[in-house]
Amino acid sequence: MWSTRSAYARCSARRKSRRRRSVIPNDTPWSGLEAGKVDTRRVSASAKWNWFWAVMPRADVALVLQLTDLPSPAPDLPKLRNLEIRFQTLPGGPILYIRLTDNGQLELFETLCRDVIAAGELAETEPEALERAIGRTFRWHYLLRGGKPEALSEEAQKGLIGEIEVLKLLMANIGAKSALTAWTGPSGAPKDFELKADCIEVKARRGASQPFVKISNEFQLADVPDRRLWLAILAVDKVQPPHGRTLTEHVVEVTDLLERTEPSAIMYWDLHLADAGYDALHDYSTWRWIASPPDFHTITEGFPRIATPVPLGVSGVTYALALSACAPFRTDWDDVRSGLVDEDQQ
Known part of the structure; x- marks a missing residue:
């Protein structure tokens, strides 16, 4: 009882x-x-x-x-x-x-x-x-996670498209998972791509703008021990329909490629997009873009940059880098790719 x-x-x-x-x-x-x-x-x-x-x-x-x-x-x-x-x-x-x-x-x-x-x-x-x-x-x-309250600005769209263009080159050479693992820009890392033996910083600019790119802080072009450092610059321009593609179409292209070739990598792709602020629910049909192939530059001794460490008490350094000053250091994708193939086989 x-x-x-x-x-x-x-x-x-x-x-x-x-x-x-x-x-x-x-x-x-x-x-x-x-x-x-x-x-x-x-x-x-x-x-x-x-x-x-x-x-x-x-x-x-x-x-x-x-x-x-x-x-x-x-x-x-x-x-x-x-x-x-x-x-x-x-x-x-x-x-x-x-x-x-x-x-x-x-x-x-x-x-x-x-x-x-x-x-x-x-x-x-x-x-x-x-x-x-x-x-x-x-x-x-x-x-x-609640999505993002606002669509990406034009400037943010341009930057994301630039990184996606370089990402596609890497995917074609070292595989989707390795390329996506290396894509660190959306998480706020100093470099946009960090590979085993290479780092790549990507700058997207308007083709008709002043011949400069903006370096956002003192770490973007700073040396990384035991890694080669590259600066990729490409023109990403807004165009009128029916020319170009929307940001959504750029994203869907990669998504479709992953679904056909490496579906297990899609999770990494979507995580990076979310970190970059991209939400598929937003309407990006207003802006259409065309992107040029990236120009690569090797960051070696003599390259025009503000070197680290900067003076004590100084931080958040931004500066404009003239394209004409970068020209002597210009190289092509084959030089970058040759090292990527070697490191992928390690």
Whole structure:
């Protein structure tokens, strides 16, 4: 027979459980699942892979993919605000779960889950389904981070297109994953690309502008020990329709290439775009751009630049670099590429 205290505790637990369950609207795939423990429901009896809607112990909703084996080595997983993605081994076997920690984004999360399931169902093998699920989650990351409130400015679009043009050259020579790993500009690193034995700084300018490029700080052209340093300069000009392409079209070109050739690299591509401030929901149809092939310059002794270290107390140095002063140091892509091929084979 229950004691009074025990009965009270049970009633209190039931009230808390009802409050947790009420957080989940009835018109979602998680309605009816019991909070307070891991409760699941198979997504579809006809699904190729073992997908489950789940409610976690804190009443967080989740999508679960049941696996035969954990991947080895474990792939990179996104670390995102309001979204947790993890592997876990349960008595019934290993799983991958994608868990929402902010129920205020439930509607968006349901859309993400259905998109992840649709991508995974295209796979022929379980490892491929897992790869597609993770990749598609990365592609949705910027939405769950809240996106960007404003579209990129014209100047920011021009700079991003310039970096994408150099990125495409690198992808063609060292592979998509290596090139995307080297693309550090969007994260705020001193150089736009940092490879094993090379660093590349990219400057996009209007073709008809004054013959200068802006160096934003004292570190952009600073030497890096044991690495060659290159400055890539290209013209990115705004043009009228039907000429040129929008920023969105530049992005879609690379996305389509990755989907055909190296889909596992798409997650890195989307992370970099988000870091650069690009949001696919914004309308970039107003601006169309054409980009010239980049001109490369080798940064060696005698190159015109403000050298580091700068005097104590001085920082944030910006200056205009004359193209005419860079001309003696101009080289071509073949010189840059020859070293890239060597380092990729190391």
